[in-house]
Amino acid sequence: MSDCLFCRIGRGELGTQFLLETDQLAAFRDINPQAPTHILVIPKKHIQSLADLQPEDQGLMGDILMAIKSLAEQEGLEDGYRVVVNTGPDGGQSVGHLHFHLLGGRSLQWPPG
Ligand code: 5GP
Ligand code: ZN
Numbered sequence: 596m597s598d599c600l601f602c603r604i605g606r607g608e609l610g611t612q613f614l615l616e617t618d619q620l621a622a623f624r625d626i627n628p629q630a631p632t633h634i635l636v637i638p639k640k641h642i643q644s645l646a647d648l649q650p651e652d653q654g655l656m657g658d659i660l661m662a663i664k665s666l667a668e669q670e671g672l673e674d675g676y677r678v679v680v681n682t683g684p685d686g687g688q689s690v691g692h693l694h695f696h697l698l699g700g701r702s703l704q705w706p707p708g
Contacts, residue, residue, distance in 0.1 A: 596641040601692035605639040614669070615662055619655055622666055622697075631700025632670045636662055642693040645682045663697050672699035 596602050604611045605621050614634060615622040625633040636659050642648065648656065660678075667676050676699030681688040 596692070599641055599692050601635075601637050601690055601694060602639075602641050605637055615666060617658070617662075620659055620662055622662060625696070630698040630703065632672060632676070632697065634666055634670070634697040636666070636695040636697065638693060643691050644688060644693055645680050647693070659695055663695060666697055667699065670697075670699060675699065677703050 603609055604623065607613075611621075611623045613621050613623050615636075619640070620636060620638055622634055622636045625635050638652075638655055638659065640655075642652065663678055670676075676697060679696040679698065680686075680693070681696075
């Protein structure tokens with residue numbers, strides 16, 4: 596999936612500024628933020644969605660959650676935040692490369708639409 600948008604971002608081809616980067620993951624601000632803090636965290640390897648995870652991805656998913664915790668601290672989200680993984684058509688996923696939304700900086704409503 597070399598032409599996938601988030602694969603390209605992960606490889607640094609679009610000049611996206613990373614807030615955090617390792618060999619396996621990258622974090623960057625959403626282009627259309629829905630909250631004062633809206634960060635996307637992606638695995639660099641192409642995984643279509645949460646539904647496509649394989650057993651060998653377990654460690655990577657733990658790394659992503661730990662990265663999200665660090666990013667939330669960096670962003671000063673001490674009052675809380677939300678982590679969202681839209682999955683598939685009914686989940687509202689619009690980019691076919693697994694990504695975790697980190698949203699915070701305002702009081703978020705529930706339930707989602
Ligand atoms: P989804 O709807 O798939 O859960 O989330 C996709 C997210 O990617 C959306 O919030 C959208 O604003 C964001 N997005 C789409 N294209 C780009 C882009 O080129 N750069 C960045 N930083 N975010 C993008
Ligand atoms: Zn991809």
